[in-house]
Amino acid sequence: LEANVLRGQATVQATEEALLSAGTAWNNAQESLQEARRQRDEAQRELHECAARERALQALYQRLQKPVPGLGDGPTLLDTLRVAEGWEHAVEQVLGHRLQARVGDGEGLAQTTAGSFLDISPRDGAMARVQDEGMLLQQLHLGDGDAGSLQDWLWGLRCAPDLDFACRERGRLAPGEAWITPDGVLVHARGISFPATARDGAGLLQCRRDLSEAAAALSTTQGLAAAAEAQLSTAEEAQRAAQQQRAHLDAQLQEERRHLARDEHELARLHSRAEAEQERTRERERERGRLAGQVQQLQERLATARLQIQTAQPLCRDLERSLAEVEAKTQASRQRLAQKRSQTARLREE
Structure with a gap:
């Protein structure tokens, strides 16, 4: 039973350590879950912001595309044109409404009756001009x-990279040429022309670039939000697993403690019985000691009595002889007394 108690104590200690580790794992899972929720909420917030920005840019882009009556259906220059980053405002200032021009081959040019049309079919070398x-x-x-x-x-x-460069390099311009800055400022050899709208104003090309970037950001944010949601699901599953493990170990620990308490109680009861039995044994030993002492005393008294008896035996024999002599004398005296009584009686009779 003591071995069972020792094994039970070791098992309880091991389970307590496992429960402590499970508690630490649960706390870590809780922290991971909170962090995953924070990241999910942040991703959702960014997703809503990106979606709202994308919708706003889409609405702005639709408003900026003013339809041209009588232009007909088909792709426009705006649909096919791609501009290097930073030059959108300058190109839009130069092309203006021609961004809405229909594009196609030379046959469409003859059929155009309103707006603008641009023939984008390849030219032969004789017609092309080199810039x-x-x-x-x-x-x-x-x-x-x-x-x-x-x-x-x-x-x-x-x-021109900026207005200072354009003004400084005017002398390099050939007749009919002009410098144009990213802000849409035109600098001629003898003149300068600023755009009607500032660069930070709404423009089709810039709005389209912003819309494309917003769509890309929205797609990226959607991926991040999905990843954050998956991470949250993983963290929730890990937290549930840690909670289940913790509950399982806690129940196991309670059961082991009950078994250990029962064994310890039984062991204490047996120890109590053993101690009581040991006390009774000690009491019997003490009683045996007392009895042995009494026996020793009786033996000593018996030896003394025997010695006294041995000493008194000669006296007893002398007393017996004296008593026999006294009895003999007494008998003789009685006989003489009887004779005298008999004589006295005869004398009375005479």
Whole structure:
């Protein structure tokens, strides 16, 4: 039973340590769960913000695309044109309403009766004009079309990084050329022209770029939100598993403690019985000691008595002899007395 108690104590200690570890794991799971919820909430907030921005930009983009009556259906220059980042405002200031121009091959040009049309079919070498590097045309791309189709609308426009550069380099301009800055400022050899709208105003090209970036950000944020939701689900599952493990170990510990308490109670009862039996044994030993002492005393008294008896035996024999002599004398005296009585009686009779 003592071995069972020792094993039970070791088992309880091991379970307590496991429960402590499970509690630590549960606390860590709780912290991870709270962090996952925070990240999920943050991702949801960013997702709502990105979605709201994307919707706002989409609405703004739709408002900025003013329909041109009589232009007909088909792709527009705005649909196919791609502009290098930073030059959207300048291109929009130059092209203006022509961004809404329909694009196609040469046959569409003859059929256009309203608005603008741009023939983007490839030109042969004889018709194409060559522009130097650094021209605004170099910042454009028409998808499958020929970007050179825009050279008539953008002819002679050179890119200047800023207004100071454009003003300083006016002397390099050939007749019919002009510097244009990212803000849409045109600097000619003998003049300067500022755009009607500031660069920070709403523009189709910039709005389209912002819309594209917002859509990309929305897609990225949706992925992050989905990942955060998955991470939250994983954290919740881990927290539930840790809670179940903790509850299981707690129940196991309570059961082991009950078994240990029962064994300890039984062991204490047996120890009490053993101590009582030991006390009775000690009492019997003490009683045996007392009896042995009494026996020793009796033996000593018996030895003394025997010695006294041995000493008194000669006296007894002398006394017996004296008593026999006294009895003999007494008998003789009685006989003499009887004779005298008999004589006295005869004398009385006579």
